[in-house]
Amino acid sequence: MSLLTDFNQRQAVEVGQELHRFAAELYPICRSITGDGIRQTLAMIQDRLPLRIHEVPSGTGVFDWTVPKEWNIRDAFIKARDGQRVVDFQKSNLHVLNYSTPVHATMPLGELKPHLYTIPEHPDWIPYRTSYYKPDWGFCLSHNQLLALKDGEYEISIDSTLEDGHLTYGEHYLAGRSADEVLISCHACHPSLANDNLSGLAVATFLAGFLCGRELRYSYRFLFIPGTIGAITWLARNPEAVGRIRHGLVLTCIGDAGGFHYKKSRRGNAEIDQVVAHVLRHSGEPSEILEFSPYGYDERQYCSPGFNLPVGCLMRSVWERFPEYHTSADNLDFIRPAQLARALRVCTAILDVLENNRAYRSENPYCEPQLGRRGLYRSKDGGASREEMMARLWVLNFSDGKHSLLDIAERSGIFFPILSEAAHVLCQQELLSPLLSDDVVQATEKVSRALP
């Protein structure tokens, strides 16, 4: 019944190593919002998961945007007069301004400099820069590399193509008892950046793998997409699926050493917001809840006012707030097996609550039922632990048709799975029954979903 109980039977150490290993396999690929890098990435996820790959032609209109030309790159360098590559794409794909137009020329350093990007505060790190929608070319290099460049002529080359082609994304769908969906979305468009992209891809892939073959309440949709334009493209092409989204999470930057951060959906009090806050409070790790703002990852699109979907964003460290963000220091050492494993566990706990949160009705609303004669009360010869007894009393007292299990969990301070188990035992004893048809919570959600 409980996803979390099942998950807890795994060896956390091994799970972490597997997650990290998968991230390491994906690391070398030069991804971008279109092109073969993301195709290759999706193929590697497909090895582990049934994945439907979509190809959307360049020029396709998606709301206010247009799918751009497809970008591919084979090589790039800055060569000194002695023929040595002083900046070399083969050493790091971050060295090229992502989406650079092709160029091959020789020019003095002074002319080259406006095309060079560095981080003076971190002189050993290479920045990550892009120019998707404005044709441009450039190189990113460490500040120390820049300082070492002597005046003179340099040969530069970017062997890229920017041509009509496709935008590619992957979609994994798992049908549950209900057509109502849970959306898990992560971006797959960053080159060799580990926390910002690979951590989310790995956790989402393993989460989907963990759900496969289970009997589930909700249907699940996992999106592996290029950031911004990918989310916009998917939203534009899937109006019906959009209408079925009941809860959603964007996963990103989830493998570093920091504590959890959850940025709430625009609604601010959607069930997913309550669920994540509850799970993080009981996660045993430091965590912080952030208010929604219209800046960040793809929750920006899911939470645009026309959709206003109940989709939040789960991270460890927050984009732009950690110095390694969008630099070569966001590498495979920056993400840690144990942190990835615990992130996967938190995601599992979140889905466990979503799957099991419903409202019950006490069959015995007048005074307490006599738990003692049913062996359900605390007793010296081990009838129940104090926590079990308290969970049962809470569930019985608040199962009045107006409180979901999650409401009771929040009010009592008891972790959801313990209350869920209490509800299970009380149902077996016919002291409790699930509310018919739809839950109170679902009704509430439907009303708020109807709002723009």
Place this chain on the structure above:
Amino acid sequence: MSLLTDFNQRQAVEVGQELHRFAAELYPICRSITGDGIRQTLAMIQDRLPLRIHEVPSGTGVFDWTVPKEWNIRDAFIKARDGQRVVDFQKSNLHVLNYSTPVHATMPLGELKPHLYTIPEHPDWIPYRTSYYKPDWGFCLSHNQLLALKDGEYEISIDSTLEDGHLTYGEHYLAGRSADEVLISCHACHPSLANDNLSGLAVATFLAGFLCGRELRYSYRFLFIPGTIGAITWLARNPEAVGRIRHGLVLTCIGDAGGFHYKKSRRGNAEIDQVVAHVLRHSGEPSEILEFSPYGYDERQYCSPGFNLPVGCLMRSVWERFPEYHTSADNLDFIRPAQLARALRVCTAILDVLENNRAYRSENPYCEPQLGRRGLYRSKDGGASREEMMARLWVLNFSDGKHSLLDIAERSGIFFPILSEAAHVLCQQELLSPLLSDDVVQATEKVSRALP
């Protein structure tokens, strides 16, 4: 008009001594949830108060429960080989596991030990233990007594009976102008425990005595009942009275040296919850408001979801949180005359607010009335104190039909009785009039009472 003003004319020292003396008279009796101990206790309350005694036969079904057999005990002991009573019921009625079945036997210490209860952390104290619903026998003793027992044979005897009989409880009803009721409930089923049972019984008895003969707004019902099964029995037998309960308090553990604790009703914002919080804030003693939880005293039953009555629980120290709880250290020294007297004063102040909380309408809603020419404004020759003037301004400004006096007290930070007096003076000057028929507050309460 003001209960509190009347009460304040009493000598607090004498009131405290009387309360403690009454508790001392009740102390030696071996009470249980049925039997002659509670009968004798009720008879002693009856000496001070008109009390209707109810006898409910064993075997009567009350919701999910059944009234148990009646328990009585005359003597009990553990006798060493030399004939000396090493554990003697005559020295303390706590020495017997309450509701022990009769036993007379001789057995070696090893066989006896599973029937012995002690508190190793407090080696001089005797624990209080019960086994109401599972037939069993046992002795409670100090840990030092246990350590002094040498191996060998012991004669044990519990001269008790557990037979068909009755459950006994007492009810004092005082009619007011309205049939709407205030419920005061306390348990009378614990043997020689002073704070946990006698403090509540004494304060409730004196509170009822103080109300006798007064012209009151509400009708008052005082219940002196065995814990849990007594509340369940009363609720099962009195559906009509239940429907008339407007406010209620469970009184317990109210005589010790600690500050006040008030556990809110399940509703969480019932008028009684607001009133007690207000009175405690102005009590001059430390106090804490606790959220409702479905564990504690008889508020568990009154606040079960089918009833959901506006009944909270007023205590000083909280059950299970003080080490003397359910031990022989909860004795007559543990409760103090001054603390009992102040508890009685707080209860009186609570009823004073309930009796006088209503909504008024200003007869002069446009600009302030000119209080000065009526001698109601602060002036150098003593027209009014600053506090009196402020109370009048607050009452006038917020008597718009939407604020009760208690609302105004909370908003202004002024103690209720001062606002109540201001309202009285303003009514005399025809600047204010009570709202007709029922108050806003009552209307609000009725709506929330209609909910399950």
Place this chain on the structure above:
Amino acid sequence: MSLLTDFNQRQAVEVGQELHRFAAELYPICRSITGDGIRQTLAMIQDRLPLRIHEVPSGTGVFDWTVPKEWNIRDAFIKARDGQRVVDFQKSNLHVLNYSTPVHATMPLGELKPHLYTIPEHPDWIPYRTSYYKPDWGFCLSHNQLLALKDGEYEISIDSTLEDGHLTYGEHYLAGRSADEVLISCHACHPSLANDNLSGLAVATFLAGFLCGRELRYSYRFLFIPGTIGAITWLARNPEAVGRIRHGLVLTCIGDAGGFHYKKSRRGNAEIDQVVAHVLRHSGEPSEILEFSPYGYDERQYCSPGFNLPVGCLMRSVWERFPEYHTSADNLDFIRPAQLARALRVCTAILDVLENNRAYRSENPYCEPQLGRRGLYRSKDGGASREEMMARLWVLNFSDGKHSLLDIAERSGIFFPILSEAAHVLCQQELLSPLLSDDVVQATEKVSRALP
């Protein structure tokens, strides 16, 4: 468009000096709630502002009050036997109990003393005292002056008149596009007190001057009135204008060295309350928001329950809380040019929000519009600052017909004028349009205004 931007183009130092100079011109006048002092004051305001002067006859009934007789004074003194004036109205008009009835007599010190007022804690300061509604006479003097008085006879003289006449107040009205009004009210009835009366008069006069000749959304009404009786008189005589008041501020004690204090309207969450809190939070000065209470300045009358107008009170130091209050120490040194100028700036910022707060609708509610191709997104070649970009994203995301610009300002933490500018730019780009007819906010306010 933006009042604040215009205001910021002024030289703050000069503005402060002008404000202080005007206060200094008004300082010597012996004002009271009626009489030539307030007439002369209004005439000096009239030199700077079109002002309609109203004269209301003594004896006129205004709600529960009656316009009193008119008071005028020419001279007053206490003369020692040697003919020297030991207390002299010509040196300070505070020396006379304001509204003293005429008296000319010789009496021993013992008989005089009950008519003398001092402040022993501040032996050099003269207190300010009044007796408007109870005929009386008296002198206010420093405690040191009192101590210096030797026993013996004194000649006393108060050359005043208290006769049928008029109550005088001034009204400046500025018509805007809407007949809905913003009320700015300040009292003009205190003699030589700088912070308490002149600071408000000066700031209000300059604020009105600043608005003159502008195209405005609201109509503005500035009242220069005697405290209490003046507000009551205006309210009694202007039922129609009262019904058009949408927002209001009482200005007082706004020139001293302290931080800002804003006392909320009785409604507690009126738009004016939100606006002032927002502006103060971004003012760069310490500030505190106070709850409404029915004691203070003329907000007492505007917020009496029959009117319940959305009128708060903006101050620096709070009446009665600073020792100089109602003493000769509240003089021209106690108010400071820079503080007056900053108070005027805050008032301007408040009106700027009121003028520009409205709700918009995004024309692009599904996903973000592509700001980059419109030059509205942050870019390395200066498309927009980060703050501008964030303001645009916030306005676009929350312009759903349910959030006003002020709501968005509060939610985002961005200062209103920056969001207002973002809305302006987005409207130009046709990404945003103002909601037709009336704004959401106005609708909300109208509902709450309809309440008693």
